[in-house]
Amino acid sequence: MTATGCFHWHQRAAAFVGGVPLARPAQQPAADRLHAIDAQDDLAAMTALGALLGDGTAFCVAEGALASDLQAQRGDFLTLSGGSTGAPKAIRRSQASWIASFQINAARFGLNAEDSTAVLGRLTHSLSLYAVLEGLHLGLDVHLLAGLAAAKQRAALRDAGVSILYATPTQLRVLAQGAGLRPLAAMRLVLCGGGHLDAATRTATQALCPNAVLHEFYGSAETSFITLADSATPSGSVGRAYPLVEIEIRDSAGNLSRDTGEVWVRSPYLFKGYALGSSLDTRWDGDALSVGEIGRLDDTGFLWLTGRRSRMVTISDQNVFPEAIEATIAAFPDVTDCAVLPVPDRLRGHRLVAVIAGAADPLRDAAILDACRRRHGALISPQRLRHVDPFPVLPSGKPDLAALARWLEASE
Known part of the structure; x- marks a missing residue:
């Protein structure tokens, strides 16, 4: 029964x-x-x-x-x-x-x-x-x-x-x-x-x-x-x-907002x-x-995400979401997996390093860095790429950011 x-x-x-x-x-x-x-x-x-x-x-x-x-x-x-x-x-x-x-x-x-x-x-x-x-x-x-x-x-x-x-x-x-x-x-x-x-x-x-x-x-x-x-x-x-599903965007004070804010459901x-x-x-x-999650709702009800609050980093007093840069890198057709991680920087607070699955490809890698600078600005874009194979992922297929951070710290 x-x-x-x-x-x-x-x-x-x-x-x-x-x-x-x-x-x-x-x-x-x-x-x-x-x-x-x-x-x-x-x-x-x-x-x-x-x-x-x-x-x-x-x-x-x-x-x-x-x-x-x-x-x-x-x-x-x-x-x-x-x-x-x-x-x-x-x-x-x-x-x-x-x-x-x-x-x-x-x-x-x-x-x-x-x-x-x-x-x-x-x-x-x-x-x-x-x-x-x-x-x-x-x-x-x-x-x-x-x-x-x-x-x-x-x-x-x-x-x-x-x-x-x-x-x-x-x-x-x-x-x-x-x-x-x-x-x-x-x-x-x-x-x-x-x-x-x-x-x-x-x-x-x-x-x-x-x-x-x-x-x-x-x-x-x-x-x-x-x-x-x-x-x-x-x-x-x-x-x-x-x-x-009901979606609300709230500002830092918890008030409803029409701008970018925290996503509540x-x-x-x-x-x-x-x-x-x-x-x-x-x-x-x-x-x-x-x-x-941080994002905004447009006038037609579409949700636009900026990134996770916990992943936000400060670079030269500017709040940066690595997910936006990851999306730029992932748009390249031969990039199978990527992640962008912060590392400490004495002058700017943090700098970003991009990690890509597989071997280096000088022409592609130069094009990726150029695309990041043009879209996001030179100040916050990764200055270099790192490559790892195999690329660590979770059972869900998402990048294992914790494992990548440990690898990056050990190899920097």
């Missing part, structure tokens, strides 16, 4: 792991304790997850053992956030908070029994977990393709006729890389989250999936969906508010709190939540 407001596995949905069909597991007896799911084996993890759906048992998908003091009540679940700038966090939320957006997506995108959905990452990444749970809950076949080479992922998507793909920008970049790729003609919807989708990857994805509508969404582990962007969204904006999709760790960026004001 399925509990109200809890995830369930719809009778008509089937699950596949690496192309192998998953036998529907017997439902485990309801439990009042947190159930840990080890994600190191994808097939075993999907089986364990499927056995818990329907009765509201609290769970957390993790690689390896969980801290013994982690707790969650029935009807809740935990996701783990790697923390790009610091220690990991366990996000506690209700299962109903994700189910609410399942229903929104079903209506907005016309999800139906003819559709099937796929993810390219492991269940430890909340984007993959969300898509798998949404598909099973709504009655869509679900394909988990984590760990496969890009060519095998494309073949699996094509052979299964998958129509909906959830992916990060990095996953799309790898999937669509290469000349003369055979199109995924059955794909009708690509939903991209977890970072900025650069123009080159967008173009490559559209060539690979010529019949698909591509949407980017912005949010965080704490907020879930905040905005949704499509082909009508101006370049540089993260889109308009996702259905049932209200929605039915917000988390309940941290079961492990904390964040100085995350603050509640009644039912409104901020995760420290």
